Amino acid sequence: MPPPDRPEDSLAKGFTWAYRATAVGLEFVTPAIGGLILDRYAGTNPWGILGGVILGFIVGMTHLLRIAKQSH
Numbered sequence: 001m002p003p004p005d006r007p008e009d010s011l012a013k014g015f016t017w018a019y020r021a022t023a024v025g026l027e028f029v030t031p032a033i034g035g036l037i038l039d040r041y042a043g044t045n046p047w048g049i050l051g052g053v054i055l056g057f058i059v060g061m062t063h064l065l066r067i068a069k070q071s072h
């Protein structure tokens with residue numbers, strides 16, 4: 001029977017998962033915000049935000065799938 005986790009181990013695991021969730025969320029959103037800013041300054045409406053959304057989706061899903069593969 002394996003020994004129970006110490007409270008410090010549980011806290012470290014919680015912080016690790018919080019970091020991962022935050023990183024994935026920012027990877028989804030940040031390119032779209034960059035595309036919005038590009039659209040406002042360059043007048044490329046709506047192509048910058050569409051490109052940002054597509055790029056964010058690809059990057060975010062890649063990272064999310066990598067995390068799922070590691071934790072399995």
